[in-house]
Amino acid sequence: MSNALYFPKISIPETPWTLQTLLYWNKIGTIVPSEFLENPYNLSPFMRSLVQEEMVEQIIPGQYIRESSFGDAFLAFIDNNNEIKRIAEKDKLRNTQRYIQIHLEKLSYVGEELIKRKLAWxxxxxxxxxxxxxxxxxxxxxxxxLGTKANFTPITDSYMNISSIISDTQRPRKAEQHFNRSKIRKRILKNILPTPIEVNHPLEILRFKEKYSDQLFNFRRYIEDFILELELIPEDSLEQKVSAFEERVAYEKEELSNRMRDRSWITLDFATLCAICPSTYQLFEGFASHDYGKVAQSIPGVIGPVWAATQLKKNEHPNSPLAYAVILEGKFNARK
Known part of the structure; x- marks a missing residue:
């Protein structure tokens, strides 16, 4: 997938993590109740700007979760979870601050069922x-x-309090694999994809991604392929595998950056021109002697090599899947 679905909040936070996320995925989706479409000022200013520039797509939950099986599966999970049963038995929810607000359109009839179970009000x-x-x-x-139905990869900026087993009870292994991939992706991107120090307007990110869309595609495929490969790795070897990947990528990025930097400064002085095209001497000699016939004869032999030399900088965006990260770091003076 090339798009990501942010949760658990409606508005995406204005943080370095968000900038990095916007630079990695083609588009970000958020789960937004339909009433927010009529009242966009309920969204944060940053979120409104992203929606306006079509960098964020608002996913309306009511369009996808009308069938009763959606709520039934979650309630079955709740009813069979001993930890949650203990929470309900305490019946002290109203006297604590450990709650979150969830809109009716997201919960559907699940909201009333949670009230019956003393897990909401x-x-x-x-x-x-x-x-x-x-x-x-x-x-x-x-x-x-929603991610499955709308073809988005669920992502979040914090996995601290989120259980890995959160899908329907019939497919817990799939849910565990998915959120393990999400946590590993977050770690890898934090270490190898630079975060812009400052972006004046979201349009800067949009234009950058449009200009380097091929490099972004290659970079994202490279990362996602590695993450998928990890599912075949024994759990006790996972940390070693990820660390080795990060070290290798850091080395390859440095090597690639040096190569691109070396070829980006092209000095075409007289000696260099003479070296790459013999007609250069004849051209300068013609100008010096006012022999414009000789000048005219020399020009075709100079134009080709000079044009080729000046294209080195323009075309020095290698096929390396890490080129996107290197270009990004140079463009935004980003921090790792």
Whole structure:
């Protein structure tokens, strides 16, 4: 997939992680209730600018989760989870701050069912206040379902409180694999994809991605292929494999950066011109002696080599899958 679905919040945070994420995926989606389309000022200013530039797509949950099987699967998971049963038995939800707000359109009838289980209560307007553990698992589950239906890869800026087993109870292994891949992807990108120090406007990112779309495609495929390969690696060897990959990539990036830097400064002085095209001496001699016939005869022999030399810088975007990361670092003076 080339697009990502952000969760658990509606508005994407204005952070370095977001800039990096925008530079990696073609487009970011967020789960937005339909009423926000009519009132865009409910979104953060940063989020509105991303939507306006079509860098973020608003995914309306009500268009995808109308069937009852969506809620039934999650409720079955809740009812068979001993940790969540213990939370419900305490019945102290209202006396704590461990809850998150989730919109009615995301929950559908699940909201009322959670109230019956003492895991949520009604908030203002169309909002439910859901116990934190249950709420985060629900948002993970919702992102998985919507991502599958809308062809987006679910991503989040924090995995600290999110369980790996959050899909429907019939396919827990698939859910575990997916979120393991997501955590590894976040780690790898943090270490090898530079983060812009400052971006004045989201359009800068959009134009950069459009200009280097081929390099971005190759880079993302390179990373995603490696992450998929990790599913065949024993768990006790995973850390070693990822660390070795990061070290190799860091070395190859440095080598590639040096090669690109060496070829980006081309000095065409008289000696260099004479070396790459013998007609250069005849050209200068013609100008010196005002023999413009000799000048005319020399020009064709000079134009070709000079043009080829000046194209070295323009065409020095190698096929290396790491070229995108190197170009990005040079363009935005990014930090690793």
């Amino acid at each position: 009604r908030g203002e307007n169309n909002w439910f206040l859901v116990e934190e553990t249950v709420g985060l698992r629900f948002m993970s589950y919702l992102a998985m379902v």
